[in-house]
Amino acid sequence: MQSFVSDTVKELKPYFDGLLRTDPASGGLYMLDDELGDRASCCTTGLAACFYTLDGKLNGGDGFDIARRLAEDVRNRQLPSGGFTQPYYAKAGEPPVVDIAEIGAVANSLYHIHQATNSEAAKESLIRAADYLLTQTVPERPGVVLKRPGENFDVLNGDMYAAHTFGRAYELTGNPVYLEQVVAIFGHLADRFGKNEPGWWPYIENWDGSVVMGNSVLYQATIVAFAHTALRLLPEELLARWRQVSEQAVAKMVEAIRQPPSEETEAPWWTRDWSNGWELYMSLARSTASEQVREIGLNRFREVEADLRERGVLRFRPNIKHSEPDRAPVTTTFRKASGFAGIIACMALDEEPVLEFNNKGEPIA
Numbered sequence: 001m002q003s004f005v006s007d008t009v010k011e012l013k014p015y016f017d018g019l020l021r022t023d024p025a026s027g028g029l030y031m032l033d034d035e036l037g038d039r040a041s042c043c044t045t046g047l048a049a050c051f052y053t054l055d056g057k058l059n060g061g062d063g064f065d066i067a068r069r070l071a072e073d074v075r076n077r078q079l080p081s082g083g084f085t086q087p088y089y090a091k092a093g094e095p096p097v098v099d100i101a102e103i104g105a106v107a108n109s110l111y112h113i114h115q116a117t118n119s120e121a122a123k124e125s126l127i128r129a130a131d132y133l134l135t136q137t138v139p140e141r142p143g144v145v146l147k148r149p150g151e152n153f154d155v156l157n158g159d160m161y162a163a164h165t166f167g168r169a170y171e172l173t174g175n176p177v178y179l180e181q182v183v184a185i186f187g188h189l190a191d192r193f194g195k196n197e198p199g200w201w202p203y204i205e206n207w208d209g210s211v212v213m214g215n216s217v218l219y220q221a222t223i224v225a226f227a228h229t230a231l232r233l234l235p236e237e238l239l240a241r242w243r244q245v246s247e248q249a250v251a252k253m254v255e256a257i258r259q260p261p262s263e264e265t266e267a268p269w270w271t272r273d274w275s276n277g278w279e280l281y282m283s284l285a286r287s288t289a290s291e292q293v294r295e296i297g298l299n300r301f302r303e304v305e306a307d308l309r310e311r312g313v314l315r316f317r318p319n320i321k322h323s324e325p326d327r328a329p330v331t332t333t334f335r336k337a338s339g340f341a342g343i344i345a346c347m348a349l350d351e352e353p354v355l356e357f358n359n360k361g362e363p364i365a
Contacts, residue, residue, distance in 0.1 A: 002298060004305040005348045009055050011308040012341055016048055019334065020066070028076070029069035035332035042074045042084040043102040044335050046125075047342030049074070050109030053116045054345040057352070064117040071113050071122040074106075078125055082132030088335065090328045100136070100147045103129045104161020108229060109342050111168040112349040123172055130169035130178055133162045137181065141207065143188020145181075153212055154205045156192060157219040159185050160226050167230030182230050186238055189223060193245045199252035203268055214267035217256050218277040224249050225283035229350060243288060250287045253280070254296070275300075276336070278343040285347065301344065313337055 019032045019040075031040040031048050040048070049070035056063025078084060084102035107129065113122035136146040147158035163185035170178035189201070196202055196211050203219050204212035224246045231239060256265040257280070261272040274280055284297030307315045316336040318329075 002301070002348075004298075004302045005054075005344060006058050008301075008305045008308065008341075008344055009051070009058060011305065012051065012313065012337065013055060015313040015337060016051060016341070028073055029066065030073045031070065031334070031338075033332050033334040035329055035334065036087060038087070039073075039077070040334055040338070041087050041102065042077050043106045044338040045070055046074045046106035046109045046113070046122075047338040047345075049113050049122075050345040050349070051338070051341040053109075053113050054348055057116060057349070067113050068117050068119045068121070071110065071117075071119045071125065074110070075121040075125040075128075078128060079132075081135070082128035082130075084129070087328055088332070089330045092326050098149060100133065100145065100155075100158045100161050103133065103165055104158070104226065105339070105342070107161075107165035107168050108226075108346045108350070111172065112346065114172065116349070126165070127169055127173060130165050133165055134177065134181070136162075141188075143184040143186075143191075145185070153207065156189060156201045156203065156205065157216075157222040159189060160223040163189075163230055164226040167233055170233065179233060182233050183235065183238065186227070186230070186234055186242055190238070190241050190245050193249065199248055201249070214263070215265055216268050216271060217253050217261070217266050217274060218271040218280055219268070220249055221253055221277065221280040221283040224253075225279045225286060228286050247287070247289050250283065250289050250293060253283070254293060278340055282343055282347060304340065316340065 016031070019034065021030055021032045022028070023030060031045050033040040033044065039045070049067045052063045052067040052070065055061070056067060079098065081098075083098040084106070085096035086099045086102055087096060090096055107126060110122045110126040113119050114126070133145055136149065138144040138146065141154070143159060144154050145159050145162035147155035163182050166178040166181045166185070169175070170182065192205070193201055195209060197215065200215045201220050201223060202211045202214050203216045206212055227242065227246065231242070234242060257274055259265070261274065266272050266274075271277065281297040281300040284293050285301070287293045287297070304315070313333060317333050318331045318336060320330050
């Protein structure tokens with residue numbers, strides 16, 4: 001485990017501790033997103049719970065207990081369908097948006113919470129989310145999973161969010177249906193790589209393969225980074241093919257980030273702050289390309305840890321000015337901090353052995 005991880009946990013824990021709340025009616029624990037003015041989303045709550053899982057592993061104390069209780073809050077607020085809502089930039093009075101990104105971003109956290117703390121709530125939530133994703137597959141287009149219900153195009157990083165979720169659900173259940181989806185999605189994404197432009201996945205394609213929205217360093221990085229946990233589930237031939245594809249994808253990203261974002265390298269305008277795109281640096285840190293590439297990713301996480309020591313959680317304060325009183329904020333400090341904390345926790349826990357439990361379901365040191 002990298003040395004910056006424990007220092008990052010130390011710097012962030014007081015912030016998260018200060019947002020823990022107890023529901024007076026149920027006694028349940030939840031996270032307050034103070035800038036949202038409400039309970040934190042299920043996704044960001046799960047990410048914070050994974051942070052507490054890592055804290056419990058590193059420092060003991062009440063980290064595991066907090067993680068379990070927050071996982072219960074996630075499960076209790078999860079939609080009956082198994083999906084998660086997206087509360088940011090939501091307009092008052094309109095139905096909340098259900099987005100695959102809310103599942104994909106938290107799936108690995110739920111897996112690790114269960115593995116480390118024996119939380120049945122985390123396991124149940126992850127499986128319910130995977131079952132929801134099964135309803136969003138497109139039978140006539142193997143490997144495509146709709147990012148939002150009712151869409152009629154392919155969001156390629158959304159497909160990997162689904163594969164990542166299916167992979168972790170398969171590891172907890174052994175359900176072959178999940179594994180079939182993992183293999184189909186990896187095959188589909190390998191097929192689409194470079195079809196429109198060498199070295200790139202576009203962000204969105206039409207069913208005929210034409211581009212809706214073009215290249216994206218950050219969304220390409222998401223595909224590479226979130227593939228990591230499912231690689232051991234792939235057949236040997238597909239795994240070899242994927243390693244070749246992902247190394248080409250990383251090489252293109254490293255080349256692109258030497259220059260500022262442009263329409264050619266980051267078509268989605270809202271993802272052009274690469275310096276705070278943690279999926280990008282996670283993908284580089286996990287790269288098999290070279291030690292030099294891995295150091296680019298790891299050095300960025302070290303820089304943030306140093307920045308936290310100097311500025312604290314203020315370094316996550318959003319720069320976007322919000323001026324629409326009938327909409328929730330586009331993002332919040334908590335959302336950004338929990339996103340970073342969840343990435344750090346999962347990077348660390350992905351490399352750690354699974355804990356054992358005693359007969360009370362308590363982890364054995």
